[in-house]
Amino acid sequence: MLDPTQPSAISVRDLSVGFGDKTVLDRLSLEVRRGEILGLVGASGGGKSVLLRTIIGLIPRREGCIEIMGQPLDRSDPTAVHAIGRRWGILFQQGALFSSLTVRQNVQFPMRENLDISVTLLDELATAKLEMVGLSSDDGKKFPSELSGGMTKRVALARALALDPEIVFLDEPTSGLDPISAGDFDVLISTLQQTLGLTVFMVTHDLDSLHTICDRVAALADGRVVAVGPIEQLLVSEHPWVKSYFHGDRARVRASAHN
Amino acid sequence: MDHPTLTLEAKGGPATFVAAGHWTAAHSSSLEQLVGSLPSAGTQGQRVAIDVAGIERLDTLGAWLLERLLRHYQAQGQTPIFLGMPEHFRGLLGKLHDVNREPLSPHEGANTLIAALESVGRATVGLKGDLRCFLEMLGAIGASAAGVLFRPRSLRLTSAIHHLYRVGWQAVPIMLLITFLIGGIIAQQGIFHFRKFGADAYVVDMVGILVLREIGVLIVSIMVAGRSGSAYTAELGSMKMREEIDALRTMGLDPVQVLILPRVLALVCALPILTFLGSMAALYGGGLVAWLYGGMSPDIFIARLREAISVTHFQVGIIKAPFMALVIGIVACSEGLRVKGSAESLGLQTTTSVVKSIFLVIVLDGMFAIFFASIGM
Numbered sequence: 001m002l003d004p005t006q007p008s009a010i011s012v013r014d015l016s017v018g019f020g021d022k023t024v025l026d027r028l029s030l031e032v033r034r035g036e037i038l039g040l041v042g043a044s045g046g047g048k049s050v051l052l053r054t055i056i057g058l059i060p061r062r063e064g065c066i067e068i069m070g071q072p073l074d075r076s077d078p079t080a081v082h083a084i085g086r087r088w089g090i091l092f093q094q095g096a097l098f099s100s101l102t103v104r105q106n107v108q109f110p111m112r113e114n115l116d117i118s119v120t121l122l123d124e125l126a127t128a129k130l131e132m133v134g135l136s137s138d139d140g141k142k143f144p145s146e147l148s149g150g151m152t153k154r155v156a157l158a159r160a161l162a163l164d165p166e167i168v169f170l171d172e173p174t175s176g177l178d179p180i181s182a183g184d185f186d187v188l189i190s191t192l193q194q195t196l197g198l199t200v201f202m203v204t205h206d207l208d209s210l211h212t213i214c215d216r217v218a219a220l221a222d223g224r225v226v227a228v229g230p231i232e233q234l235l236v237s238e239h240p241w242v243k244s245y246f247h248g249d250r251a252r253v254r255a256s257a258h259n
Numbered sequence: 260m261d262h263p264t265l266t267l268e269a270k271g272g273p274a275t276f277v278a279a280g281h282w283t284a285a286h287s288s289s290l291e292q293l294v295g296s297l298p299s300a301g302t303q304g305q306r307v308a309i310d311v312a313g314i315e316r317l318d319t320l321g322a323w324l325l326e327r328l329l330r331h332y333q334a335q336g337q338t339p340i341f342l343g344m345p346e347h348f349r350g351l352l353g354k355l356h357d358v359n360r361e362p363l364s365p366h367e368g369a370n371t372l373i374a375a376l377e378s379v380g381r382a383t384v385g386l387k388g389d390l391r392c393f394l395e396m397l398g399a400i401g402a403s404a405a406g407v408l409f410r411p412r413s414l415r416l417t418s419a420i421h422h423l424y425r426v427g428w429q430a431v432p433i434m435l436l437i438t439f440l441i442g443g444i445i446a447q448q449g450i451f452h453f454r455k456f457g458a459d460a461y462v463v464d465m466v467g468i469l470v471l472r473e474i475g476v477l478i479v480s481i482m483v484a485g486r487s488g489s490a491y492t493a494e495l496g497s498m499k500m501r502e503e504i505d506a507l508r509t510m511g512l513d514p515v516q517v518l519i520l521p522r523v524l525a526l527v528c529a530l531p532i533l534t535f536l537g538s539m540a541a542l543y544g545g546g547l548v549a550w551l552y553g554g555m556s557p558d559i560f561i562a563r564l565r566e567a568i569s570v571t572h573f574q575v576g577i578i579k580a581p582f583m584a585l586v587i588g589i590v591a592c593s594e595g596l597r598v599k600g601s602a603e604s605l606g607l608q609t610t611t612s613v614v615k616s617i618f619l620v621i622v623l624d625g626m627f628a629i630f631f632a633s634i635g636m
Contacts, residue, residue: 100603115320116288118295124359128323131358145600164284164318195350196319 007070009034009167009199010055015064017047017054024050026223027064032167037193037200039210041245042220048203049093051220052171055201056090057081069166086114089160093171095152097144103130103155104140110162129158134188150181154188161192168193170202174209182206186213207246219245262286263314263321265293274305275342276328279313282321294324307332312343317351326355389615396593397585399515400523406516419521426487427529433486434479434533435540441478442470442541446548459553463560464567466545471572475538477624480583483530484616488591491522492612495595496605504596514596523588530584531577538576571636579627583620590616 010032017025024047032038042048053059055066057073066073068084097106107126111117117125127137133154139147147155153173160168173189174182186206190213193200204210210217210231218228221241227234235246263280282290309328314321325341332339344352407414449462495518498504504514542564549555594612598605 099601111284115284117291117320121291124327125320125323128319128355128358132319132354137359137361143601161319164320191354195354197347 007067008032009036009069010201011065011067011070012051012055013065015051015054015066016062017050017059018062024223025054028220028224030218030225030228032199032201033216034166034199035193035197036215037190037202037213039214039217040201040203040220041205041210041217043241046220047223048220049171052169052201052203056088056169086163087165088167088169089163089165090169091153091156091160091171091173093175095144095156097147097152097155097159099144101143102140103135103142103144103147106144106155107140107158107162110159114163126158126162129161130155132161132192133158134184149176150178150185153177153185157188157192161196164196165198167199167201170200170204172203172205174204174206179208183208183212189213261315263290263293275308275310277310277313278325279315281316282314282324283316283318284320287320290321290324294328305337307337307339308342309339310342311348312345314345314348317348319351319355322348322351322355323358325352392593392597393589396519396589400520400589400592403513403515403520404524407520413516415517415521418517419524422522422525423528425490426483426525427532430483430486430529430533431536434482434537437482438470438475438478438537439540439544441474442466442544443548445469445474445541446545447552450549450553454553460555460563462549462553463545463555463563466542466549467564467568468572470538470541470545471568471576473576473624473628475541476534476576476579476583477620478541479530479534479537480580480587480620481617483526483533483584484587484591484620485613487526488587488616489609489613491588491591492595492598492609493605495519495592496598496608499596499598500600500605519588519592522592523585526584526588527581530587531580534577534580538573575627575631575636579624582623582627586619586623587616590619 008031010030012028012030015025015028016023028051030051040048040051050059054061055068055073069087071080071084073084097103098109101109104123104126107129108122111122111125127140130137130140135151135154135158139151139155144152144155157170157173160170170189174185177185186209189200189202192198193213202209202214204214214231216229217231217234218225219234219237219239219242220226221239226239227237227242234242237243237246261281263282263286264278266277268275268277280286309325311325317325329339329341341352446462446466449465450459453459453462453465495504498518504518507514507517546557546560546564549560550557591612594608594615598608
């Protein structure tokens, strides 16, 4: 399925982003290949979410170039923005579900705006998406305020997948979930990624997610990507931050638990 | 060839449908029509084949429509099968094979008349809850205020002063402007109509009594309900939504004491002051109009005003002010605490808070009017 002649899913070159006189991202470059799950790690407050939000166009960049599926991202052209919005889905850290709509309406919202289909088919598709992320059709009647943290994440994922996007951005998908739910969620992401052929860009702190589902991991430190590659490659990286990240106390406890 | 197609090929044997093209969301409406106008495929018990080898792209929407086709023929007692399924579609179709197995509950299309009656009924029953909520908040504020009397140090003085600054000091310009204009309008109307029977001097009596007894306090209360009551509801409501109030409670603090009492106290202090300032501005506006429009010199206006009004009129107005403030504060805070998780409910409760407090302020004003009339004030 992977075609080397096709452009990468996301290509970021020499990207600089800052607020005031503080520079958060400093000439950062990163490629995300089609059909892979890329995990992004970095210190808290180190600019992971800033990178994600810059790629999806929520934060203006100072300089640099971002291409999605080979197309340069240009916020000034509304039709291009609309077209690109159909090709990606975003799972925000807190879910960002529309609180005045039911779960089903939340999932239907992007479809209702973009597709010209009947109400019956909308209902069937929304239920299909909800069942694909492991919820029941009864959950569709609930409001976001009635959901648990794990369910919120699932609904947000269903909404992100509503238009069958090619790229899915996940901002800390497993944070705030218990280890069992987090594991289930990882499996879910990986299954959906395989069935739907998604490209996944995932910001995470979950070492288990990095080990189990990420094809490649990128480490962000000092505003740059200091290491990128399969997890095995990062484990032997000599960069001091990457070393302390993967060989700190918590990582060691995890590693010993696995062995 | 992008456009999706679905054609029936009957070659003597089992009916074969050939699907081809892009079965994706981009062609959603034509796909739905294709699958919706299903031709009947032969007699009972026959095999129906759906040839999917020609499909170039498939997403969830396309896969679901294929699955729907499959179920449609199954329901007709036939045995549908997929032919030439590419390996990379297998996972997606397999996933969709399991979904939507339970029938969807139909959309509730209620009778509009019954729905209208139901909402009237619910609102009527809801009144009891509203009253209870109001009394509970009054009780909670009373208990908290009594607690402060015994332990004055537990009063959040800084917070109260901060709110007094916001609802009192910062509200002064707009209150002065509005009441000034209202005073002027009353004087103009009075002069215009009283002049017809030569009674334009009595406009001073009308402006003086009306402003001091009723209009001053009423206009200021309505403005405060719209300006500060709504802010209280929205603040407390978003705190409730973000679980800040629960956080306070778990720290062993009483939200009524920390959040509500300072706010209500600030309102109770601010409203009499604003009423006084507003009344003065209204009299000033009335006097200015009487001078410029009615040709009554300020000296005469003041002299007539002295004769027309007494301290009683002023007292009647100003006594009402703290009660109005209490009603506005209670309604604003209790509606704020009734906010649920959604953004919509925040908007709804803020609207309710303003509408309800303005309504109650006017009702209370009417009851005060009866009361003062019967005690001869």
